[in-house]
Amino acid sequence: MTHAHALPDVRALCFDVFGTVVDWxxxxxxxxxxxxxxxxxxxxxxxxxxxxxxxxxxxxxxxxxxxxxxxxxxxxxxxxxxxxxxxxxxxxxxxxxxxxxRLQPWPDSVAGLLRLKRRYTLTTLSNGNLSLLVAMAKFGGLPWDAVLTAEFFHHYKPDPEVYLGAARLLDLAPEQVMLVAAHPSDLRAAAACGLRTAYVARPLERGPGGAMERWTPGEFDLAVDSFEALAATLGLP
Amino acid sequence: MTHAHALPDVRALCFDVFGTVVDWxxxxxxxxxxxxxxxxxxxxxxxxxxxxxxxxxxxxxxxxxxxxxxxxxxxxxxxxxxxxxxxxxxxxxxxxxxxxxRLQPWPDSVAGLLRLKRRYTLTTLSNGNLSLLVAMAKFGGLPWDAVLTAEFFHHYKPDPEVYLGAARLLDLAPEQVMLVAAHPSDLRAAAACGLRTAYVARPLERGPGGAMERWTPGEFDLAVDSFEALAATLGLP
Missing domain, CATH: 1.10.150.240 (Putative phosphatase; domain 2)
Known part of the structure; x- marks a missing residue:
């Protein structure tokens, strides 16, 4: 795992939503x-x-x-x-x-996002449509700086158009953007486009005892088990 | 002027930004x-x-x-x-x-938006690009639910693609969307697409003594002189 101090250039955190931010x-x-x-x-x-x-x-x-x-x-x-x-x-x-x-955020989601928002631009990067993501944010109090969605690009993740389109809209190089997701396949597709990656384990995504996608330690820039831990790892108080 | 109680269907307020929300x-x-x-x-x-x-x-x-x-x-x-x-x-x-x-919000902008946000979905609907609008929101504390921009449609206001594209992304009928703007020409183009309109007078937009675009009383659904007044007119505490 790259240490957080090796990621000084990251400016925006883009979040997968279903399963990563909220408990579908x-x-x-x-x-x-x-x-x-x-x-x-x-x-x-x-x-x-x-x-x-x-x-x-x-x-x-x-x-x-x-x-x-x-x-x-x-x-x-x-x-x-x-x-x-x-x-x-x-x-x-x-x-x-x-x-x-109207999906419920995980217990650490809102508090973690508020901490991360002090330093980073926070966006969704979801296959969910804009009206869905906006309603969910109002329902759950998710403090996005912008709602980015596959709908803008008429491509669904993991198509590269979505990751590269997000970086382009944010006027950032891919390596200045970090995808935060509970799904290794999503993170791998983002990494292939040059984005940084943070894996967040969500063992209850499919309910108690549900299966999680496999991944290899070291595969992603960061690996944490909550957004609070992500904020701490990135040195945010 | 239509009275506010005649606008029960409005669900989203979309704001022109340069001059309307901030003092360029x-x-x-x-x-x-x-x-x-x-x-x-x-x-x-x-x-x-x-x-x-x-x-x-x-x-x-x-x-x-x-x-x-x-x-x-x-x-x-x-x-x-x-x-x-x-x-x-x-x-x-x-x-x-x-x-x-890094444009400064007008003195009433943030307080008015926070009041309006309790009932409505609030978005930008600006010719400014997404990265500009996100940076400005972080700089000025503008509490958007979503950042909508001409950049998504590759058309600039007053092209109809922008107003209709916003309604489509919000999954609303045009009459459920109200454009809030200090510019009659922008409001007229929105009205021609079926959107509701709220005119906000910003007499200092071009500096003290600067010219304002002319308009006719009764031309827009609402006409106010601040976002606080808009919130009050819409019955928000």
Whole structure:
């Protein structure tokens, strides 16, 4: 691991959001339970999220025209409800789909971001669409300096256009930008574009006992287990 | 003027920035004085700003490829320095050009935005580039929920792509979005796209005694003389 003092040039921290900043699994499982849907909340959350990569791949391949994440989440949701034989009217479906706008931050997220904001420009760098990310930030009190999204580039991560587009909009060289993410695959794609990388372990992303993507110690510039630890590692009080 | 209670559907307030939120004239005049340039600070500020519309028109016409505002400001600055026979090295020019990143908010701006933020999504809707708007927000403490810029659309206001693009990114109908601006021409272009409009008088935008664009009472949904007054008119405590 590079020590933090070897990263003096980093000016902006760009954050993956789903799983890194907010707890999609816990938030969705709780909502499914609250609505008393006849399914297991955890399994439903995992299935909804599992549809996400294939849906983005359909956009990437051109099988689907550009569709934002609200639209992809809705397609997956409609499929899941049909699969489980759950009847739900349009208004209820639209509201359930917006649970992705109301995901709870991890307990350290807001406090850590506020510390990091004293020195760095903080942005999202998410596949979530702008309106989703703005609603989530207002819901959870996430103090972004700017909301950057795949939607600006009509490319989803891990396409290089997203990482390089963020650096360009921030008027920074790639090495002045650090991606903060709980997903090694996202970090590897950012590193391939020249960005710095900070891995944040989120062992509960898929619920208690859920699997985490493997990575190799030393693979990323920094590796921490919370945003508070990231702030401390970067020397912020 | 429509009364505020007739605007229940407005969800987002999008703000013009130069002149509406921040005092470009006073900030630039003070910087020119601080640097002891052999020119009148007010006249220099006005001349710099006067180059802005023709420069955007060169982009609009295709005479220039897409160039962001930092780039346009720099072209105008280089011309002004040459005209006045002022020698300045590259680093000093780059720093002076970034005065546009460090413009002072009007005295009511931050307090008014904080009040408005309790109910509305607040965004910039500026011809300024993202990195400029982010730096300015950090400098002045402007609490945007998102930074929206002409740069996302490769069109400058008053092109309709900017107003309609903002509504699309916010996932709102045009009539759910209100442009707040000190410039009638900007507001008229927004209204033509279906947005709501709030005029904020900024009589000092061009310095004491400077000219303001004319407008007709009743032309805009709201007309106020500060962001505090806008918050009060919209019924915010």
């Amino acid at each position: 699994h816990g938030s969705i499982a709780a909502e499914v339970q609250r609505l008393r849907l006849p399914v297991d909340g955890s399994a439903f959350a995992l299935a909804w999220r599992a549809g996400y990569q294939p849906a983005m791949q359909q956009v990437r391949s051109g099988a689907l025209p550009w569709t934002n994440i609200d639209g992809l989440h809705r397609r997956i949701l409609d499929g899941l409800l049909a699969e489980h034989g759950i009847a739900m009217d349009e208004a209820a479906r639209a509201d359930l789909n917006r649970i992705w706008h | 004239h006073g900030s630039i005049a003070a910087e020119v004085q601080r640097l002891r340039l052999p020119v009148d600070g007010s006249a220099f500020a006005l001349a710099w700003r006067a180059g802005y519309q023709p420069a955007m028109q060169q982009v609009r016409s295709g005479a220039l490829p897409w160039t962001n505002i930092d780039g346009l400001h720099r072209r105008i600055l280089d011309g002004l320095l040459a005209e006045h026979g002022i020698a300045m090295d590259e680093a000093a020019r780059a720093d002076l050009n970034r005065i546009w990143h």
